[in-house]
Amino acid sequence: MNSIVTGDFPYIHGFSADEQSRLVRQARMFESTLFSHIDYSGAKRLLEVGCGVGAQTEILLRRFPELHVTGVDRSSEQLAVAERNLGATAWCAQRYALQQADAADLPFAERSFDAAYLCWVLEHVPSPARGSAKFAAYSAPAPPHT
Numbered sequence: 210m211n212s213i214v215t216g217d218f219p220y221i222h223g224f225s226a227d228e229q230s231r232l233v234r235q236a237r238m239f240e241s242t243l244f245s246h247i248d249y250s251g252a253k254r255l256l257e258v259g260c261g262v263g264a265q266t267e268i269l270l271r272r273f274p275e276l277h278v279t280g281v282d283r284s285s286e287q288l289a290v291a292e293r294n295l296g297a298t299a300w301c302a303q304r305y306a307l308q309q310a311d312a313a314d315l316p317f318a319e320r321s322f323d324a325a326y327l328c329w330v331l332e333h334v335p336s337p338a339r340g341s342a343k344f345a346a347y348s349a350p351a352p353p354h355t
Contacts (some may be wrong), residue, residue, distance in 0.1 A: 216316050229290050236264030236268060236328075249272075252273070252323035252324040253276065253323055254321070254323050255276055255348075256281070256315075256321070256324070256325045257269065257325075257326045258281055258315070259283075259327055259329070259354075260307065262287055262291050263295045263307075266295060270295075274300070278304065279305070280307045281308050281312070288308075313343075315344075317346045319326055319347060320349045325345060
């Protein structure tokens with residue numbers, strides 16, 4: 210069977226172990242570029258939409274020691290890999306929760322989080338502009354700059 214459709218739903222990249230490993234390598238390779246202008250040091254609760262195998266989650270938890278990440282993904286298979294990856298990393302213990310959810314129908318009240326993060330997700334969303342605006346509604350507004 211085609212690897213694109215062997216997961217919970219059709220996914221362009223597939224769910225193979227090779228693809229899951231590639232996602233971890235990709236996160237590490239682009240970490241300095243992606244995080245050069247991101248500062249979640251004031252956040253305590255972050256929603257990560259499309260957490261996949263937990264590659265970005267691990268980076269978020271390592272870079273921001275006060276952060277708790279709630280990662281959501283549509284794929285139970287990817288979430289199982291994320292649980293293995295994060296569970297094997299000491300600094301992640303007790304600092305994350307993983308939940309299966311569709312990005313179009315998240316099970317959280319608005320403003321449930323201090324911040325939201327998504328990476329390599331919008332290309333998989335039918336309406337990226339609408340999706341990013343919707344994801345932002347789950348995080349509290351930033352405090353005014355003084």
